[in-house]
Amino acid sequence: MKIVHPAWQSVLAILFCIAAFFFLPLLVESAKDPISPGVTALVLFLLLVSAVLSQINMPAAIAAAILFIGAHESAWLLVTGVAGDEGTARPSYFLLIAAAWLLAWRCVTILSDIRARSTFSRSLLRLLIPTIFGVWILVIWESVTRGAGIPFILLPPPSAIAARIANSLPILGADVQQTIFKAVLAGYVIGCGSGFIVAILADRVAFLRRGLLPIGNLVSALPMIGVAPIMVMWFGFDWQSKAAVVVIITFFPMLVNTVAGLAASGNMERDLMRTYASSYWQTLVKLRLPAAAPFIFNALKINSTLALIGAIVAEFFGTPIVGMGFRISTEIGRMNVDMVWAEIAVAAVAGSVFYGVIAFLERLTTFWHPSIRGG
Numbered sequence: 001m002k003i004v005h006p007a008w009q010s011v012l013a014i015l016f017c018i019a020a021f022f023f024l025p026l027l028v029e030s031a032k033d034p035i036s037p038g039v040t041a042l043v044l045f046l047l048l049v050s051a052v053l054s055q056i057n058m059p060a061a062i063a064a065a066i067l068f069i070g071a072h073e074s075a076w077l078l079v080t081g082v083a084g085d086e087g088t089a090r091p092s093y094f095l096l097i098a099a100a101w102l103l104a105w106r107c108v109t110i111l112s113d114i115r116a117r118s119t120f121s122r123s124l125l126r127l128l129i130p131t132i133f134g135v136w137i138l139v140i141w142e143s144v145t146r147g148a149g150i151p152f153i154l155l156p157p158p159s160a161i162a163a164r165i166a167n168s169l170p171i172l173g174a175d176v177q178q179t180i181f182k183a184v185l186a187g188y189v190i191g192c193g194s195g196f197i198v199a200i201l202a203d204r205v206a207f208l209r210r211g212l213l214p215i216g217n218l219v220s221a222l223p224m225i226g227v228a229p230i231m232v233m234w235f236g237f238d239w240q241s242k243a244a245v246v247v248i249i250t251f252f253p254m255l256v257n258t259v260a261g262l263a264a265s266g267n268m269e270r271d272l273m274r275t276y277a278s279s280y281w282q283t284l285v286k287l288r289l290p291a292a293a294p295f296i297f298n299a300l301k302i303n304s305t306l307a308l309i310g311a312i313v314a315e316f317f318g319t320p321i322v323g324m325g326f327r328i329s330t331e332i333g334r335m336n337v338d339m340v341w342a343e344i345a346v347a348a349v350a351g352s353v354f355y356g357v358i359a360f361l362e363r364l365t366t367f368w369h370p371s372i373r374g375g
Contacts (some may be wrong), residue, residue: 009106010051017047017097019067023092024080027085035081035152046070046097054103060110067107068132074100075139083159087149087256097143104136140280164338171327172346179324180350181313182239187246192303194247196296202255202278203262212255212276219252228314237318245314246317250303257299263293297362304354308347 020026021044026035050070055065078097082089110127116122138158144150145157165172199298202208228245235241265288278286315325324343329338 006299007106007109009102009109010054010233011048013099013102013106015052016095016102017044017051020044020095020099026088026090026096026284027082027088031129031235035078039077039081043074046074047096047103050103050334051099054106054110054191056277061112064107064110064114067103067110069177070119071103072135073101073105075143078309079139079143082143082146082226086146088341089147094144095145097140097147101136103130103142108132153335153337160338161341164342165345168339168342172342174322175324175327175343176346176350178239178320178322179242179315181310181312183242183314184246184307186239187243187311188241188250188303188307191247191250191307192300195251195260195299197329198251199258199262200254200284203284213259222248224249224313231319232318233313238320239323242319242323243315244310245310246307247275249306249310253302253306254296254299255297258292261295262288264295277361293366294362297366298360300358301355302364304358305351308351308354312347 022038024038026040028337047070049065053066075097077091082093091099108129111125111132114125116125127357141155142157142159145155162242198208198212202212224245227248229243231248234337235244236370256331312325312328315323317327319326324347328340328343331337345356
């Protein structure tokens with residue numbers, strides 16, 4: 001076996017493990033159930049062996065698997081060991097958490113350098129790398145809040161937020177139905193659809209193109225917090241007023257991007273269509289709209305997040321006793337911080353799924369585009 005050039009993450013992880021050894025135990029001696037010496041020895045063994053083995057010349061997948069197991073098993077032992085004794089962690093605990101994080105970083109680096117040949121392997125890597133990255137955001141969050149004893153009202157650990165989500169599924173389900181399935185989807189469809197139609201008209205009529213685009217820049221600068229209460233006064237307290245806010249937010253990004261996309265086709269292609277005696281609508285459908293597809297999908301992806309934000313903010317200014325924005329504003333007043341974070345987590349997941357669906361449709365629709373083929 002041959003030792004490859006040492007990676008700085010592994011070297012630093014080894015140094016952190018050595019430093020942690022001089023600060024043992026991991027928890028203060030007054031803790032009710034400190035991490036046992038056997039668990040501490042196992043964590044040190046896992047981290048050191050993983051760091052050393054990852055430097056041996058071996059297939060990248062095996063090295064990544066060793067680092068993955070060592071980093072995540074060590075983090076799990078440390079976080080579960082400090083549970084129930086929040087605020088009792090000594091410097092050695094944080095040094096070992098940092099060492100595990102460095103090994104996970106090295107694992108992601110190795111996975112990023114793998115050039116997979118099959119489509120399944122490439123898809124698996126595209127899913128695995130951001131998953132590991134996201135998991136370690138939660139691991140660091142959990143380990144620091146519990147180890148340092150950060151007050152629950154300031155920042156609850158992810159485990160407490162997950163428990164609140166599990167115990168509040170009916171409430172969260174009703175809020176999602178009110179905010180997302182009513183206000184967001186209705187406003188998104190109306191705003192994006194009307195923006196697309198008006199963009200076609202603006203492309204056809206120079207008067208609309210020259211008049212609407214400057215107004216679009218003006219409307220895009222309007223403060224959402226000022227528009228929302230006006231919409232509530234106009235359309236009432238139910239989901240219709242929130243959908244109206246979403247329409248305003250999503251209309252002009254779709255308009256501006258579609259107009260820019262319609263101008264993206266080249267002059268040579270347009271001249272070719274003229275030689276075929278193509279009408280305006282034939283050129284639009286067969287040339288200009290396909291060329292504008294990446295621009296249109298960019299607007300759809302941008303609006304997928306803007307719509308959710310707009311609907312939640314609009315619910316702060318008047319809504320029935322249901323909705324994600326209503327729940328956030330109400331529960332923060334009651335100091336139920338875990339419920340507020342639960343709503344934020346659900347909104348983040350819903351927004352990510354919404355964005356992912358649009359991105360998937362983009363890959364299916366614009367598979368011919370160089371940006372998609374290159375990915």
